[in-house]
Amino acid sequence: MDINDWEIQYAEAYVNIKDSLKDIRGVFVAYNSNIDAIKHVKEEEVRKLVDLLGCSVIQGQVVQYPREIKDPVDLMARLVISMRDGKAAEVPTYNTDLHEWLMDNLGFDRARMGGQAGIMSNLLANLGIHNVTTYVPWLSKEQAEYFVDSPNLLHPAVENGELVLKPPREVYNPHLKPKVNWILEFSKDTKVCCAGECFAVPRDNRLIISSRPDWLHIDMSSELYDRLPQIRQNIDGALLAGYQMIKEEYEDGTTYHDYVKKSVNVISRLKECNPRMQIHVEFTSIQNRVIRKAILTEIVKKHTTSLGLDTVEVANALNVLGYEELAFAVMSKDEKSVIALYEGAVRLLNDLQLQVVNIHSLGHYISLVSQDHPVDVEGHRDALLFASVLAATQASIGYINSIDDTKEGLKVPIYEKGHEDLGSLAAYLVHKGVCSMDEFESGCINAMGHSLVIVPTKVVDKPAGTVGIGDAISAGAFIALLTKIKDKGEKCPGHT
Numbered sequence: 229m230d231i232n233d234w235e236i237q238y239a240e241a242y243v244n245i246k247d248s249l250k251d252i253r254g255v256f257v258a259y260n261s262n263i264d265a266i267k268h269v270k271e272e273e274v275r276k277l278v279d280l281l282g283c284s285v286i287q288g289q290v291v292q293y294p295r296e297i298k299d300p301v302d303l304m305a306r307l308v309i310s311m312r313d314g315k316a317a318e319v320p321t322y323n324t325d326l327h328e329w330l331m332d333n334l335g336f337d338r339a340r341m342g343g344q345a346g347i348m349s350n351l352l353a354n355l356g357i358h359n360v361t362t363y364v365p366w367l368s369k370e371q372a373e374y375f376v377d378s379p380n381l382l383h384p385a386v387e388n389g390e391l392v393l394k395p396p397r398e399v400y401n402p403h404l405k406p407k408v409n410w411i412l413e414f415s416k417d418t419k420v421c422c423a424g425e426c427f428a429v430p431r432d433n434r435l436i437i438s439s440r441p442d443w444l445h446i447d448m449s450s451e452l453y454d455r456l457p458q459i460r461q462n463i464d465g466a467l468l469a470g471y472q473m474i475k476e477e478y479e480d481g482t483t484y485h486d487y488v489k490k491s492v493n494v495i496s497r498l499k500e501c502n503p504r505m506q507i508h509v510e511f512t513s514i515q516n517r518v519i520r521k522a523i524l525t526e527i528v529k530k531h532t533t534s535l536g537l538d539t540v541e542v543a544n545a546l547n548v549l550g551y552e553e554l555a556f557a558v559m560s561k562d563e564k565s566v567i568a569l570y571e572g573a574v575r576l577l578n579d580l581q582l583q584v585v586n587i588h589s590l591g592h593y594i595s596l597v598s599q600d601h602p603v604d605v606e607g608h609r610d611a612l613l614f615a616s617v618l619a620a621t622q623a624s625i626g627y628i629n630s631i632d633d634t635k636e637g638l639k640v641p642i643y644e645k646g647h648e649d650l651g652s653l654a655a656y657l658v659h660k661g662v663c664s665m666d667e668f669e670s671g672c673i674n675a676m677g678h679s680l681v682i683v684p685t686k687v688v689d690k691p692a693g694t695v696g697i698g699d700a701i702s703a704g705a706f707i708a709l710l711t712k713i714k715d716k717g718e719k720c721p722g723h724t
């Protein structure tokens with residue numbers, strides 16, 4: 229299909245999904261909401277910070293590749309690495325002094341809703357989805373104010389023994405403090421020099437410094453857990469994220485096993501009366517390999533239906549699952565990358581027993597779909613195209629405050645390089661005898677019965693920002709699929 233035909237597909241898919249969003253009964257979204265302190269880092273600011281700390285110490289830590297930020301040198305080392313590679317990364321810090329150091333030496337431009345669950349909740353509410361039930365285990369007063377104030381976005385609480393759903397501003401815990409993450413964004417071509425060695429940033433991206441205070445627990449009170457059945461009656465699916473916050477060990481002697489178990493229990497409860505309920509986990513950058521593997525093999529595997537990842541996250545996931553070579557190929561800069569992404573998606577779908585693996589890259593999105601998923605290939609393709617319109621809207625104007633805003637995304641042209649990547653993957657699959665060129669266009673089915681859906685995406689030349697675009701893509705594709713699932717599944721006896 230040439231680019232013009234794809235544009236026609238875009239226009240049709242967009243109208244089709246947009247008009248059906250009202251059919252979704254509701255979506256449950258948990259766990260991670262935080263406040264993002266966003267700073268666009270400029271050349272002279274990097275220079276100032278490098279001069280302040282000294283080049284050689286920073287370079288020493290670049291080699292060490294810190295997976296946790298303990299001090300400003302670790303932070304600068306990870307910033308230099310991200311800028312050098314143009315790669316997104318998220319690194320935890322358990323140290324509150326770092327916040328002070330950043331405030332004193334850099335400052336931020338603006339604060340916004342952050343965290344995958346927080347971003348997805350606000351997006352769904354702004355798109356007009358009914359019953360967006362968001363749940364944050366650490367809902368502070370400040371955090372509550374970052375949720376859009378809209379009657380379709382409510383947070384559960386238990387009052388006088390009864391479940392209530394209320395605006396987050398009415399049910400926050402006054403004793404809690406907000407979790408603030410720092411997002412250091414940088415632009416393509418920014419020059420960074422250290423001891424005479426210089427490089428130019430290859431593409432727009434960001435480093436996230438994720439604060440991990442002691443009180444951060446991926447958890448749900450037992451009184452709320454007991455009342456989940458009332459919530460699940462009004463939802464068609466759940467978007468879950470934030471498991472990266474799980475720690476190997478806690479001060480009270482509990483371990484990640486306890487939190488994995490609690491997380492799985494919540495999913496099981498959501499699906500109790502409807503084993504086919506769509507449960508999507510949005511992956512992220514997880515530095516700790518033990519936790520990364522546990523999330524994939526103990527929470528995602530068997531319990532959820534779909535997994536959303538970006539390119540780096542696919543490589544990270546493949547790495548802990550034992551596919552190091554494939555992980556390496558995913559990160560290559562040539563056409564090998566899209567082929568490795570497809571092969572990686574096959575491994576993830578099989579190994580984690582999923583129905584859908586959703587991969588978003590700059591220029592194309594891939595869904596690999598198992599035979600038992602209730603939506604056909606056209607439905608999956610429409611879902612990816614709709615997701616791309618949301619991403620392009622977010623990238624071009626920096627926000628999506630209503631479904632009307634998304635018209636902006638539709639105007640963004642398809643990225644030619646992404647369209648070329650489709651050709652590379654098609655040639656590979658035809659060569660391997662997996663499918664013919666015609667079949668590739670209509671959804672190539674491999675020997676295991678998985679359908680491959682790949683679309684070229686709309687890419688904004690000078691994006692207003694990149695943080696949160698992945699969440700918009702995954703949430704957009706997820707709700708688009710929900711509009712296509714007419715059979716809402718079984719019900720527990722006694723439920724209407």
Ligand code: 8BR
Nearest residue numbers: 538588589590619623687688691694697698
């Ligand atoms: P994560 O937030 O999960 O890393 O996802 C980021 C996604 O944003 C990328 O996979 C890419 O598809 C999309 N994106 C980026 Br980065 N820059 C974009 C741009 N300028 N226009 C449209 N999409 C973009």
Ligand code: GLC
Nearest residue numbers: 264342343344409438696699
């Ligand atoms: C992660 C980060 C959060 C950011 C989000 C964007 O959840 O912790 O700060 O807003 O990713 O996707």
